[in-house]
Amino acid sequence: MIKNNKKLMPLPPKHILSKSTFMYGCQCPKRLWLHKYKPALRDAMDEAQQAVFQQGTDVGKLAEQLFPGGVDARPKDSFSYQQSVADTAKYIANGHEVIYEAAFQYEGMLCAVDILVKQNDQWYAYEVKSTTSVKAQHITDAAFQYYVITHAGLELADFSIIHLNNQYIRKGDLNIQELFAVSSVLENILLEQDFIHEQGESLKEMLQKKTDMPQVEVGDHCNKPYPCDFQGFCFKGIETDEPDYGEPYINQTAIQAFLAQIEYPIYHIDFESWSAAVPEYDGHWPYRQVCFQYSVHVERTPGAEPEHYVYLATGTHSSSLEFLESLLNVLGDAGTILVYNKSFEAIRLKELMHEHPQHTEAVEKVLDRLLDLMQPFRKDYRLPEMEDSYSIKYVLPALVPELSYNDLTIGNGGDASTAFYQLKNTIDPDDVERTRKALLEYCKMDTWAMVKLLGVLRGINV
Ligand code: SF4
The missing domain is CATH 3.90.320 (Lambda Exonuclease; Chain A)
Structure with a gap:
């Protein structure tokens, strides 16, 4: 019909x-x-x-x-x-x-x-x-x-x-x-x-x-x-002038003031998260950043070999309580907690605190101990090689060239998030294992890079 x-x-x-x-x-x-x-x-x-x-x-x-x-x-x-x-x-x-x-x-x-x-x-x-x-x-x-x-x-x-x-x-x-x-x-x-x-x-x-392609120069509208x-x-083929990133600038007084705030044991922490438009589990909202992984390097005493702790959720459900309790357990109750670009981790911690009010006191103490390792690289430790950026992806190669994200299978947070999220559709156990290994290596690199950068600020080779 x-x-x-x-x-x-x-x-x-x-x-x-x-x-x-x-x-x-x-x-x-x-x-x-x-x-x-x-x-x-x-x-x-x-x-x-x-x-x-x-x-x-x-x-x-x-x-x-x-x-x-x-x-x-x-x-x-x-x-x-x-x-x-x-x-x-x-x-x-x-x-x-x-x-x-x-x-x-x-x-x-x-x-x-x-x-x-x-x-x-x-x-x-x-x-x-x-x-x-x-x-x-x-x-x-x-x-x-x-x-x-x-x-x-x-x-x-x-x-x-x-x-x-x-x-x-x-x-x-x-x-x-x-x-x-x-x-x-x-x-x-x-x-x-x-x-x-x-x-x-x-x-x-x-x-x-x-046959008449409009002639439009590239510019802001391209994004x-x-x-x-x-x-x-x-x-393709557009010549860009070599930008001038100025002279090296190191403000020793400001850096010493930053270092003076740090107390042992020193915890270097980093979180990875995934998000989805439609909330998939209880407690999630649209685009909630769901923490599925952390890496922590701990320097217990001056000169001691840093210890490494890691958490990687087993499924995309990523229990927020399991993540939080595991983290609180590693962070103890004393010492400085360093994080690179503090706002992301601080917001995630506050969200976890609201979701699990039984841990309010412990999370508030963690928040009080947070210190942003990015702070000195914003204006007190500047090198032309950082190309006007204070992202760890620019600061690290400028200061610790022997460490590189380029050799890793997963080289940035966005790829880590996509890789973890897609694990739920991955059937082959070998593929799952490969992805989990790559995630662990990536997140470990982030906190190891922080250990090295702190070493640079302190003038010691870790
Ligand atoms: S790259 Fe830029 S100039 Fe080229 S087509 Fe896209 S928006 Fe237009």
């Missing part, structure tokens, strides 16, 4: 601009042109980007449960959007009141809105975002959809962004109503309608010149609002 309908229904011609390509064009006309005519020049997507993309899709599917029982107008593949437009029209005509991925087309511009709902004879559009608030680019994106939908002939009573609610803490089954927050953006998108019209016309005209995926092509 439906098959026959599809055959009879005339499909609109293929679109010129979709919502995504319109947004590319707003960021940079050259990006849009390359996407359309030179897609092979695109940078490969790395694992972290793929995970973010998948996360967005998962959040979108979940939000559909806010309006259950709808019909799905999703295309079966990326060549079937015009069928989606026809299906949407058919669903509307047939009296369906909830349509997922409802597609519309107007003068070569196509959009698919995540959820379209009819209530009291009026239509409401909802676009789902996996962020915890409405961002400026969401308004332009929604304004494009509003323009296309209303010009295609469907009047909208309101247009809202559904985003994650960062105040929601999971307890038991996922509460979809509380997980999401809904914000109307109609007022803002009405203000952008003229811009959408003009920009749409100008981008369509630009795309008519198939705003999203990193462009043609950077490999555009940045």
Whole structure:
């Protein structure tokens, strides 16, 4: 029956601009042109980007449960959007009141809105975002959809962004109503309608010149609002002037004052964490940084060989109580606790304290003992080799060149987080073992680097 309908229904011609390509064009006309005519020049997507993309899709599917029982107008593949437009029209005509991925087309511009709902004879559009608030680019994106939908002939009573609610803490089954927050953006998108019209016309005209790549210099726009995926092509061969990072500067008085605060035993600590848009376990909220690993090097007395302690959760459940109690046990109750870039670990400790109030006193004592090893490298110990950065990834090679993250399988916190999170999908025990070994080596390196850097500040070779 439906098959026959599809055959009879005339499909609109293929679109010129979709919502995504319109947004590319707003960021940079050259990006849009390359996407359309030179897609092979695109940078490969790395694992972290793929995970973010998948996360967005998962959040979108979940939000559909806010309006259950709808019909799905999703295309079966990326060549079937015009069928989606026809299906949407058919669903509307047939009296369906909830349509997922409802597609519309107007003068070569196509959009698919995540959820379209009819209530009291009026239509409401909802676009789902996996962020915890409405961002400026969401308004332009929604304004494009509003323009296309209303010009295609469907009047909208309101247009809202559904985003994650960062105040929601999971307890038991996922509460979809509380997980999401809904914000109307109609007022803002009405203000952008003229811009959408003009920009749409100008981008369509630009795309008519198939052999005429727009000349756009690289700049800040290459990463705003999203990193462009043609950077490999555009940045290739661009000569950059050797920056001048100034003269070495070492303020001995300030460094001695910093060192004077340190008391034995000295604990060097570092945490690793993972996060997910949708809270997966009790006590988690959207994007909670869940600590799954720590490394601690302890210098008990001057000159003593540093001891090493480590914790690595066995599964992605990452029991926060197990992590906290193991850590408190290692940190004892006296001595300075050094951390590189204190705010991350301090915030995680406060979150763990609120979650496990029975350990409030112990965590407060730990917080009082924290000292930021990054502090002297901000302004009192500066070398040109640090390239104006005080990140440990720059400070370490400048001061301790024999230590390097480059030789490690996992070389930064983002990769550590992705590697741990993906363990739950890893079946082969050898792969699991390899990843866990790489995680242990990476985190150990972070605190060993701190031992070495403290040695540099003290003028001794550890
Ligand atoms: S890398 Fe920059 S200049 Fe090149 S297409 Fe992307 S945004 Fe435009």
